[in-house]
Amino acid sequence: MNNFVYYNPTKIIFGKDTQKNVGDEVKKYGKKVLLHYGGGSIKKSGLYDQVIKSLKDNDLEIFELGGVVPNPLLSLINEGIKMCQDNDIDFILAVGGGSVIDSAKAIGGGVKYNGDVWDFYAKGLTCTDSLPVGTILTLPATGTEMNFRSVITKDDTLEKRGASFPNPVFSILNAELCATLPKNQVANGLVDMLAHVFERYFTNTKNVELTDYQMEAVMKSIIELGPYVYDNPADYDKYAQIMWAGTVAHNYSLCVGRETDWATHQIEHELSGMDSSIAHGEGLAVLFPNWMKYVYKHDVDRFVQLAVRVFNVEEDFFDKEKTALKGIDALINFYKRLNMPLTLRDLNINEDKIDELALLATRNNTITQGNFVKLNTDDIKNILLLSR
DSSP states (O other): OOOOOOOOOOEEEESTTGGGGHHHHHGGGOSEEEEEEOSSHHHHSSHHHHHHHHHHHTTOEEEEEOOOOSSOBHHHHHHHHHHHHHHTOOEEEEEESHHHHHHHHHHHHHHHOSSOTHHHHHSOOBOOOOOOEEEEESSOSSOGGGSSEEEEEETTTTEEEEEEOOOOSEEEEOGGGGTTOOHHHHHHHHHHHHHHHHHHHSOOOSSOHHHHHHHHHHHHHHHHHHHHHHHOTTOHHHHHHHHHHHHHHTSSSTTTTSOOOOHHHHHHHHHHHHOTTSOHHHHHHHHHHHHHHHHGGGGHHHHHHHHHHTTOOOOOTTOHHHHHHHHHHHHHHHHHHTTOOOSTGGGTOOGGGHHHHHHHHTTTTTOOBOSSSOBOHHHHHHHHHHTO
């Protein structure tokens, strides 16, 4: 187990009706708030009215910026930065899913930065000074409500990059807000949170049994409860567990003391950056089983462990590879149960894009991806070919 320092300053406010008291939290940070959200779903659901009432009941001055899309765009972030600067805004409240929260983090950091906020993404800078951000989560998936990561897209070049910003100061999690989610969004969220655990589970670090067991519990919860909430998103008790699983999957508590991978996420960022109609979860569902098929021989015992402990595969003690591959097949069946795409063709990505994607993922052969197995451009091309 490696040395580590773990600090997570996000206050979690979890449970029914908790969004109705959001103004009590926001007023601790000032008088002017930017309410940041996506499309019209929060207005149709009544959540918008509840938030506005709570903010007004606490005498807060409200500014609004809607229009966040999946793979949030730099142009809207720059608009938000200017709005905050022009109006001396004290606080940003993100109401929505991961894209809204990632956009809010970028706005908060950009307000305090004397330069282009894209520098944090393009140059690998870490933002340490930001307007405070709070969140009301409506779609469990990314874990951004309790971590420091933000992923956005630069409009003109379609580059999709991640950067580090201060954590949200608080996040409100109420699974009642998931009751009317479309099935495809539920599925994408389940795939994303499971992928966050995979990126930590596949490690070369030894003596990490404790975090192995923790991750296996989170993965089993997602796999066993996920299909049920996919069919029954209004079941609060079941979705509450999924909501917390999504947060724990990516609040960095599961990776303490161990090396992590992230190759598959980096490849997927190029995929959904190339075509913004591709949801992050869809890309991950296509890529992860094929990454597994490409690298499993590097540590077949770890793949056997996943198959047996998480997917309840009966272990073949005479053929480890057979057991490992059955585990990968079980993952594919889980994705099928959620009606996820399984090939690049399902995403309308033609084979003639594979070379370009492989080069984008390795910055034109200048970097390798991943830590479990180091992947160069040819490796990534081979994974994409498996994904056809």
